[in-house]
Amino acid sequence: xxxxxEALSALxxxxxxxxxxxxxxxxxxxxxxxxxxxxxxxxxxxxxLSIATLTFCLLCLADLALSVIMDAKLEKLSAVLFIIQLLAxxxxxxxxxxxxxxxxxWIAMLPSCGMLLFGRKVTAILSGTMLIIMIFFFxxxxxxxxxxxxxxxxxxxxxxxxxxxxxxxxxxxxxxxVHTYRELRQARANMHELYSHDYLTGSLNRYGLDxxxxxxxxxxxxxxxxxxxxxxxxxxxxxxxxxxxxxxxAVAAQVDKLTETALCRWGGEExxxxxxxxxxxxxxxxxxxxxxxxxxxxxxxxxxxxxxxISIGIARGSAExxxxxxxxxxxxxxxxxxxxxxxxxxxx
Numbered sequence: 027x028x029x030x031x032e033a034l035s036a037l038x039x040x041x042x043x044x045x046x047x048x049x050x051x052x053x054x055x056x057x058x059x060x061x062x063x064x065x066x067x068x069x070x071x072x073x074x075l076s077i078a079t080l081t082f083c084l085l086c087l088a089d090l091a092l093s094v095i096m097d098a099k100l101e102k103l104s105a106v107l108f109i110i111q112l113l114a115x116x117x118x119x120x121x122x123x124x125x126x127x128x129x130x131x132w133i134a135m136l137p138s139c140g141m142l143l144f145g146r147k148v149t150a151i152l153s154g155t156m157l158i159i160m161i162f163f164f165x166x167x168x169x170x171x172x173x174x175x176x177x178x179x180x181x182x183x184x185x186x187x188x189x190x191x192x193x194x195x196x197x198x199x200x201x202x203x204v205h206t207y208r209e210l211r212q213a214r215a216n217m218h219e220l221y222s223h224d225y226l227t228g229s230l231n232r233y234g235l236d237x238x239x240x241x242x243x244x245x246x247x248x249x250x251x252x253x254x255x256x257x258x259x260x261x262x263x264x265x266x267x268x269x270x271x272x273x274x275x276a277v278a279a280q281v282d283k284l285t286e287t288a289l290c291r292w293g294g295e296e297x298x299x300x301x302x303x304x305x306x307x308x309x310x311x312x313x314x315x316x317x318x319x320x321x322x323x324x325x326x327x328x329x330x331x332x333x334x335x336i337s338i339g340i341a342r343g344s345a346e347x348x349x350x351x352x353x354x355x356x357x358x359x360x361x362x363x364x365x366x367x368x369x370x371x372x373x374x
Contacts, residue, residue, distance in 0.1 A: 048142055049089075049093055049108075049143055050093055053108075054090060056086045057083050064079040082111065082115060085111050089107060089108050089111075092107075109144075112140070113152075113155065115136075117163075119133055120173075133156075133160075135192075137149060137196040137197075138196045140153060145200070145204075146197055149196070150193075153189075157186060157193075164183075170182075222237055226275060227274055227275050227291055228278070229282065231291055232293070234288075235288070235290040235298065239349045243302075244302045244303065244347075247305050247342070248301060248302050248303065248305075248342075248343055248347065248352070249301045249305050249342045249343070249352070250298060250301070250340070250342075250353050250355070251285075251306055251314075251340050252296065252338070252340075252359075252360045253281070253296070253299075253337060254296045254337050255273065256334065256337055258294075261334070265328060268327050269325040269326070269328075272323055272324065276334075277297075277321065277336065280314075281297065281314055284313060284314050285299050287300065292353075296360075298356070305342055306340060311338050311340055312371060314336075315338060318334060318335060319369065321333065321334060335368060336369070337370060338370070339356045339358065339359030339360030339362065339363055339372050340359060340373035340374070341356040342373070355374065359372040
């Protein structure tokens with residue numbers, strides 16, 4: 027993945043950031059187009075139109091400035107002002123424009139522009155307001171009296187229908203986009219869950235622990251507890267793998283209740299508990315050991331009750347110590363616990 031793809035991926039994953047970039051892109055685009063049209067209108071001698079396009083250009087730049095400030099209230103104010111500008115632009119183009127010019131094109135684009143920035147609900151209200159304004163100017167005597175251009179009857183009858191069609195197409199495309207985007211976000215979340223968590227126990231896996239470690243700054247003290255299910259192979263051999271899976275889930279759930287931090291399935295029947303900002307007391311480790319010892323785990327096939335014990339190793343360190351160094355140390359202490367008869371705790 028190149029840098030552009032990475033930037034787009036990061037952008038799409040943040041809804042607020044994506045909306046902000048869309049607003050700024052539209053502001054800049056309309057400001058540039060309005061500036062170019064101002065030059066063209068001035069060169070062609072249409073003074074009133076030159077003033078209008080220049081004003082709209084300056085307003086777009088003002089909206090952009092409000093958005094760049096990044097203040098939440100000013101950002102909302104920018105959006106409200108832009109809606110007012112769109113309504114003013116519609117009235118101006120309707121009153122002063124002509125079918126031979128760009129006015130009709132600009133008006134037909136407004137629903138698409140609104141969908142991009144404001145979504146379906148706000149754009150539906152905005153487009154409905156615009157339609158009422160057009161009907162007033164095109165279909166009533168009072169409205170036609172202020173028009174600067176004598177539109178044909180066919181244009182006055184058909185253009186509102188074209189505007190509605192533009193809105194419907196924009197609404198359908200936005201609806202498809204919203205549902206697709208929602209499904210993509212859900213799929214992304216599901217993929218991250220599968221990537222970072224153990225499917226059987228729901229605890230973190232090694233990748234998930236590594237992600238957590240990379241984004242966490244350890245405190246002045248940190249500790250790692252590593253434990254292993256004793257005689258786990260015998261459970262699988264005696265009762266079957268379903269019983270082994272039930273044992274893994276039950277032990278993981280019990281330990282997770284007592285640790286007050288994330289639990290990681292390190293591999294097989296080995297688990298790691300990392301305390302990034304405090305020590306773990308031998309008393310807590312003993313409470314965890316006893317809680318597992320008294321568990322009654324039911325074999326889902328035979329209904330037999332299985333009892334498990336765990337061997338625990340604890341390594342302690344400072345903020346400067348590497349997590350994986352502590353895990354290796356805890357692993358050594360856990361191995362010593364197994365050599366000492368299992369179902370016990372060894373710490374440095």
